[in-house]
Structure formats: structure tokens, C-alpha cells
Amino acid sequence: MERALAALERGDGFGAELALRELLDSGTPREALAAYLGQAELLQGQPIEARQWLGEGRFTRETAGHGFHMLGRLEMSEGNMPAAGDAFDRANSFTPDSPRLWVDIGRLRYAGGEQTMALDAGVKAVQLGPEDPEALMFRGQLARDAQGMRAALPWFEKAVAAKTGQLDLMAEYAATLGEAGETKAMLKVVRQMTAQDPGYLRSYFLQAVIAARAGKYGLARKLLMRSGQEAKSTPAGMLLSGVIDLETGNHASAAQELDRLYRQQPENRRVRDLLARALALGGNHRELVYRFGAAARLTSASPYLQTLVGRAHEALGERAEAAVLLDLASRKQSGNLIALRPADNLADVAFRGDSSGRDAMAYVRSRLVAGNSGEAIRAATAFLGRFPGSADALALAGDAELAANNPGKAMAYYAKSATIRQSWPLARRRISTLHALGRSADAERLLRQYVTGHPMAVEPMHMLAQAQFARGNVEQAAMLLDHALAAGGDRDPDLLALRAAAAMRMDQPDLAMAMAGRAFEIMPTHPASLQALLLAGGGDLAAAISEKTRRIGR
Template sequence: MISRPRAFPVLVALALAGCSADAGEDAAARLAAADPAVRRLLADADAAMAAGALAEAGVKLDEARALAPDSPDLWLAIARLRLRGGEHLTAIEAADRALAIAPDHAPALLLRALTVRDAHGAAEALVWFEAARKADPDNPDILAEYAATLGDSGAAGAMLSMVRDLAEAVPGDPRVSYLQAVLAARGGKFTIARSLLSRSGMATRGVPAALLLDAVISLEEGNVDSAAATLEGLAARQPGNARVRELLARALLVGGREAEVIARFGAEAEGADASAYLLMLVARAHERLGDRAAAAPLLARAYGGGTPGAVVLSAREGLPPATAGVRAALAAGKAPAGRDQALALRRRFPASADVAVLVGDALLGAGDVRAALADYARASRYRRPWPLTRKVAWTFDRAGDSAAADHLLARHAGGERSNASALVALAERRAARGDWQRTALLLDHAAVLGAGHDPALLGLRLRAAREEKATEDEQRLAATLAEVRPTPLAPR
């Protein structure tokens, strides 16, 4: 198929949005009266960061801190430096320090809005974006990110209104056309989306999100070779992006390049962590080449279930050497070695959310479920994408805490309403509890998002219709399922 239990950040955001501006005015006054040397040091630090000279930026910020330790701009710059250096968890602490000094400091509010969105979903981040906009109503970065977050939360009308505000605040901002292109594509108006995306110029400049949208539009328009070329470049830049890899496999398959699908993704499909969608694509490639024996087991895995969310780490081309080393050890059955390598990385990079995830994976592979959950929780303070949520839910189940898994999946689906996989995973849990009405609603929404041709989804939706005694729905779903279910294959 192709969670967030912590309410504390939301409560903090509500307090910030409702507080007076006195503290911010005091901070602004301090900044205006600050020694010009401080402003110069902050500018020099920004320039060094832009050039990738992080150590030099750190020296400049240390000098600025000695002169103005209570400057919110200083602490925001420290947060940005820590993010660039992979110190995700201490970056959040620095941003919070800036907000403690100046609760209506718009740039720090924006940074926290983005981290809340990544960790807790679009819905919970909206209050942070509203606070940031209140602090700086015409800030284009705030308006653009706010608009995108509204769209991700399912509020298309509010997103369009925010995009119009952005156009009014900054005429000619390329993000206006890009965000309009996103809305058009979500509405199935791909010709309009293509025109708007071209007008933005963001794909031409190599912005990853715009390139991904460009590829999706190309696939829908039938320009599969163009889509594949774009996705090849994106996959090289983002080797850990599963959605990009799956879209690339789809583009290659639709373009009749079955041998390339197998060459590029065959080994990955053999791994136990391969998605059902990727399994199906590789199986279809084998089938088209006449190799039914290779296709049959892959289709059986794709449509026959397995262990949803199970954590099995496969080494993958393009991953950082340290990550690849841990994965290789675990895949080879050397769990203690993989755990020791991961723990050594954590000692070197204790504030990295990415390392925390890797440590959690390694500890889980070594059978230490509780310790794995602790590291996953640390990583989730900064970012909790769907693959991590799925792993954590599975780990909660393994630890015997199915209620926590249910809660986590429900929060993720609520915060990321355009994620069909999260909706299906939640629907499967609702079905296991006999909540067929809720199951049907979740699956119908997932179908609208593009998962409506998934045989597993249709099969579960058909069962929900039968349980609810919805005869017309049952007949319609049975007919649709018969059309899309693959012909049974048997090895020859």
C-alpha cells in the first residue's frame, strides 16, 4: 500500500498564542539596543552555516553569546546550527530557550511549529503556526508553511485562503504557484497543476518537494520516462525515502522497463521489510518477463499479509556507512554486534534523532523491547514519520501494550490525514476489535486518497460491508475486488 500521545507541546503553544506582547517588546528593545558587534557576529555565523563551515559558525555564536546571552536571535541561531550538525534534540532546547526569553519571537515559533509538525502531525502544529503568524502576520515563510500544514491536515479551503494571503503579502513569491499546484494535483487537475508548478520554477531549481510533485504529475499524464528520470535523481539524493523508491519502481514498470525494476529493486523485495506495494511491483515485473516462479512468492507475500510493521533492517544502497554497517550486522543475524555499533554511535552523537532511531532498531533486533521504545521516544521528540510510527506501534504490541499502539496509530492518522497507509493500519486494528463502521469509514477515506485499488484494502472493506449487512456496497466491492485481484500464480 501505496501518535502522538504527548499533549504538552500543544498546551505550551496555546499559552504562547494567548500571552501578551510585553515580553516580546522587551526582547525587541534589547535587540535594537544590542551592540552592533552582536548583530555582526550573528550575520557572520549565518554566512558560515550557509557555506557549510559549522565549526566557524559555532565560534561566532560563542562570541555572540558572551556579549548577549539573552538574545532570542542568538538562541535561534544556535538551534539552527545544532540542526545542521544533526543535534536535533538539543536544537529543540535552544529554540525553547529563545521562546522563554521572547514568547512571541516569530522565527522561533516557526521553527517549533515545524518540529511539532514533524513529531506530532499537521493538526497539532496548527496552533504553533497561528502563534507564529500572530507574531509576524506578513512573514512569507510562516504563511507558506502554515498553508502547507493546513493542506496536510485536510483543510483545503483554509490552505487556499492562506496561499492568497501569501500572494498578497509577497507578490511573486514562487511558493504561491507551487502550493496552488499541490492543491490542483490533489483535486486531480493535473494539467493545471503542471502549469502552476512550471510557473513557480521550483522544480527547475531542484527543490525536492517540487521535483516529487513534478514526477507525480508526469506519471498521471503518462510521461513515465520523464517521471523515472526525475525520481532517479531524487532517489540518489534521498536514499532513505521509501515513497520515492516506490514511485520510481512504478514509473519503470509502467514504462515497460521490467528488467530495470528487478535489477534495482529485486534484492530489496527479498528483504523482510519490503512494503506490499514494492513486492507487487517487482512481482509484476517478473510476471511480465514470464518468470512466474519468481513472481508467485512475492505476490503471496504482498497479498497474503505477513507481520505488518515488523522491524527488519535491510542494508540499502546509498545509506551512510555507519547506518549500513548496523543494518548489515542485524541482517546477518549478528544482533549483539549491531547493537554495540549503534550504541557506539549514540555515545558519539547523543543528540541525534536519526541515531536514536537506529539505536532503537538495533536494540529491538537484539530483543530489548523496552530499551528500544525508550530510544524511539527520544527520536520522536524531534520527528516521527510514518515508518517510525509503524515500528513503534508494532513494538508496543510486542511489549503487550496494544492500547498504546492503538492510541499512537489513531493520533498519527488524525494528524496526517492524507496518509493512506496510516488509515489502513488503523482500520485493520478497528476491524480486529469488531468496529466495522469505523473500519469502513477509514478505508473509504484511504480509497479516496488513492489506495482504492489495493486488494488487501478492498478485501477488508468487503468484509466490513458484509458485517454491516450493506448489500449494495458488498456487491460493488466484490466486483471491484474481482477486477483488481491478481490471477493466482503457481510456481512452474
């Protein structure tokens, strides 16, 4: 039994099963072993076999807590959330002080929209097991969602120290190091994982991410192939595969992969823009115009999408349509928040109402787009009433109040949502709301906190650099911009143009010219690109720029 429990602790379901079946064959009652045999089958990815041991709930009193806990895990893995809750409740009646049970209760609550209660469960799990690696990892994941990568790292470090060699823990730690910009430390952990178990597929996926970020796309492709089909079929795997194909010139394959992801995530505008880029580079101009022509004309469209669709029109000989979109792309972007249209048809959204979370979000957004903030508030409040602990429901209620010009109420909802999960879109809405309330110092403090917690996030770094540049802190702005460029912002013409302006202020004309030229190359019609190039190169460039822009139809 000691051998079996040790195998279960290190995640070796097969070894545990061998030891447990020896006990079973030697006469140990089934009820005394069922909980552990069920866990062993779960570790091996065998839910049908696990249910044979756990489903009937036939355990001894000593093992009942663990047995119902494992039954709850089985139900949760199969999406049976109410049944999982019942099983965890029964487990809690036997083992109320189990930190790992409270971790799983927290995970169930989080998945079910009771996220404030999930935070409470995470805190309780660490109180019951301050050295328990699963409790520490869960707290790290919660901290990562709410406070950023830097805040999560100490929790993961403690978890890894509490249970050295646990590969899933090390993978979470490595991924968080990567998002915190600690690439060398990430690579060190990943290499330790590979040395410990060359068959652990997640380590190859993490190495593929590192290689892609370093621009080694051929190596990234090989590592991604080694990571297995399961990793490649996740949203992160599809995105990575699409980006690798884009960068290696496999535009048709990139479009296919990104289209698959976009159909899963129709609200993801970054994926939409990448798909549009793949179609454009592959010469599929007609499809690009057909799929994204309407989206490119919306106020919320990115200048990049507008430029891609505009150039597609131009390639098809539709110069009037191209001129409209290229003109939209060249206008200075407003910093105001805009209500985004839902991806679904508005009539379908209105028919479905607000019964589910996705439907509620689409319905509220459709009311905001239509200017009916009163109905948006009603629907968002009703949704929040059903899921009072949901970060999404709180943020949606804040959106409705903000659209109704109630920034104080919106801020209260946003602040509660941010204690659970603070994405950049939510942080940006909070920053705008603080400005609307006249609390600009608090807005900049929040922006700094976000950049500190998410050092690989390009847009917030760019925004903070803009604030520093406007205040005359040119060197600090340049440092932030350099970091943003290294983190993936090297194709943003606005960012490059600002870096060129900072270089001019710092008497670095060669650097200014290089940055301005890069911005102009990416988007010649963008006013920031033109202005940066003129400032960096002087009046001698005016004629050449005029001729170049005339030739591209502007």
C-alpha cells in the same frame, strides 16, 4: 536607519541596502553599518558580498551582537557548521537575550545532531520573545516533527498573527494546513500570499500540490512550472513532478525524474516503488527486472513491487520467475518488523564502518540482517555516544536492542527519539514494541495520537481501522477507511478489501461490490482482493474469477 531596519524586518534586502548606502555615503562609519549591510546581502542571496561586510568582524560594540549573528547565518548557509557555532557564541556574548539568535542556535544544533539541545534552544527563544514570529515558527516546526501537524498549527497561527504578511511564515502555515487535511484553509492562505506578492514562487508550488491532490494534474503541471527551477529541484519538487508525469501518461519523463530522486534517496522505498511503476507503465520490463528483481525477492519487499516485477518477467516470457514473485505477492503480509538491508553493498558497508551518520545506520542494519545483534548494539551505542542528542542515533540504538530481544531498552530509546522527531516508521516500531511488552492499550493510544496528529497518513489510519473492525466497531472503521481512501489510499488492495467487508457488514452491497472490484482490478492475485470480491458478489462470481486468474497465469 529606521527605513533600513524596517526593510530588513520585512525581508526587503534591496530596499534596506539602498537606505544603508545613503547613510554610508553621508559619512556614517562602515563599522556601524556592516552588520546590517551583510544582512541585506544575505536577504538578496549574495553570500560573497555579505562576507565582504561580515567576514572581518569589524563592528561597533552596539552592532557586534547582530553582526556576529549574521556571520553565523552566512557560515551556516555555506555548510561551515563549526565556524557558524563560533560566530553564534561571539554573538551570544553581546546579545544573550536575542530570541532570533537562539532560533538560529537551535537550527544549528538540529542540523548538527544535537537535537535535544535544539529543543531547549527553541523553548528559550519563545521565553525570550513570546511574540517573536521567528521563535514561534521554529517552535511550530519542532512541534510538527515530534507531535504532528495538529500540534504545530497553533504555533504557526500565533506566528502569522505576530507578523502579518510575512510570506515565509505564511508558506509554512499553509503547508502544515495541507498536511493536516485542511485543504480549504490552506488554499485561502496561499491565495493571500499570491495576492500580496505574485512573484513569490513558493505559493505556486503549494498550489501545485493542492491541484495534484484534487486530481487536476494539468493545472498542477502549469503551477509547478511557475514555481521556478529551485522548487522543482528539491526532493518534494522531483516527487511531485514524477507523480504528475505518471498520472498524465508521460511514463518516460516520470521514470527519469523519479530515478533522479531515487539516486539521492536510495533508502526511500516509496520512491523505489513509484520508479518501478513508471518503468512498468513505460514498457521497460527488462530494466525493471534488472534494477529491482533482487529487491523484489526480499522479505521486506512490498507486494506491489513483487507484482510489478512479476508481471515484467511475464511480459518477457519468463513465466517461472513470474510465478515465484506473484506467489510471494499473493501471500498474507506479516505484521512483524523486519531488519532492512542497507542500499549499499554489504562488503562496502563493512569496510566503511560507522564513522558518519549514514555509514553508522547502514553498518548497524547490515549487522542486524546478518543476525549479529551484539555488534549492532556496540556500533549503535558508540554512535549514540558521539551524538547523544540525535533522534536518529536514539532510534538506531532502539533498533539494535529490539533485534536483541530487549524491548524494554528499545522502548526507552524510541520514546526519547520520538520527543524530537516521530516519523511513521518510528511510531510503528514503538507500537510493535508496546505490543511485545504486553501494553496493547498503550499501543492503540499511541496509534490514535499519531492519526490525530497526521490526518493525511494512510497506513496508520488503515491500521487503526483494522483494529476497530476486529473489535466490531464497523462504522468507525468505515469512517477511518473513507478518510484513508480520500487521503491517497485508493490504490491499496488491502484497504479497499477491508472497506468492502465493512460495507457488507453495514448492508451496502453495491458499495461492497465497487470496492471489491477496484481491489481486484489493482491486484487480481492478492488474496484479500479475491476474498472481498467473492464475499461481495457471492458464489456466482467464482467461475468468472477462476477464469480471469487462470488467464493471467495464476
